[in-house]
Amino acid sequence: MVCRDAPERCRLKREIDVLGLGAVAVDDILFVESYPAADAKMRVLRRERHCGGLAATALVAAARLGGRCAYAGALGEDELSKFVLDCLDHRGVDVSYAKRVRGRRPVSSCIVVGQDGRTRNIFFDLNGVVGAAARWPAATVVRSCRVLLVDNIGVPGMIRAARIARRHGIPVVADFESDQHPQFGELLELVDHLIVSRDFAAKRSGVSDPAIAVQKLWATDREAVVVTAGASGCWYRGEGAAAARRQPAFQVAAVDTTGCGDVFHGAYAFGLARGLPLDERIRLASATAALKATRPGGQAGIPSLAAVKRFLQQAINAE
Secondary structure: OOOOOOHHHOOOOOOEEEEEOOOOEEEEEEEEOOOOOOOOOOOEEEEEEEEEOHHHHHHHHHHHOOOOEEEOOEEOOOHHHHHHHHHHHHOOEEOOOOEEOOOOOOEEEEEEEEOOOOEEEEEEEOOOOOEOOOOOOOHHHHHOEEEEEEOOOOHHHHHHHHHHHHHOOOOEEEOOOOOOOOOHHHHHHHOOEEEEEHHHHHHHHOOOOHHHHHHHHOOOOOOEEEEEOHHHOEEEEEOOOOOOEEEOOOOOOOOOOOOHHHHHHHHHHHHHHOOOOHHHHHHHHHHHHHHHHOOOOOOOOOOOHHHHHHHHHHHHHHO
16 A cells, blocks of 8 residues: 555554665566667567666565565656556565655666677656655654665655664665766765665776775765675675775576666665674675576566575585
């Protein structure tokens, strides 16, 4: 059920491990033999519709691991919004705090996959997308979570929620793909667990080496900085360390890497909510993302906590 009342009337039902407010998406995927040239016609071999987005996939990952997760961003009354909310609800994410506003909707993407060269072209539409609403959810909802997950969709609303979280000692985990909003710097300063891709880190820090980028992005009020680099693993700093450390990527037979970065964020946030030390959070997130890569589908391929634990134990036995 989606709450449509004023914030003070939306009564909290339970404590939330991970609360997300931002990017949710509907991805319509068209599979073709090869990506066509301009003005050409191409037969579609098959089509699929998936729920995606930074916040959505991270929340589903944390829920799949056993976390109590909730989405509280702004969506509309349209078919795409209903699809997203139904998918999140089906995958264990509480959507009762989502705000429904006429004319709003999720990110809508058309993805054309060329089967011959494994190419992928993405066309996305941000019209009507709000993400985090400026005055939603109620402060009591933010205060009820153990971890707040923020991204760059709805920056003013993210800033409000992050301020509430930081005032109450709630960690803020970030998943950023863009820094173009004029208030992005303000949001960045409120993040104490910064997890970004190698490309984004290079853009913000001015250096391509992930280990050096971690140091450049470090700040005295941060708890952790993590730079992910796909098959190369990740570099991270926190818990009193003076330099970046590396977590090598787990070696797997990758089938589909869609959403692996978002899964990493969700697993990290779950580990943080459960009080795991930084090294254990990084290994958990790396293993969860690696296992996801062995299965097709973004959210559909996310493993359970039991599967991740077995995988980690096998990795320890093999060392």
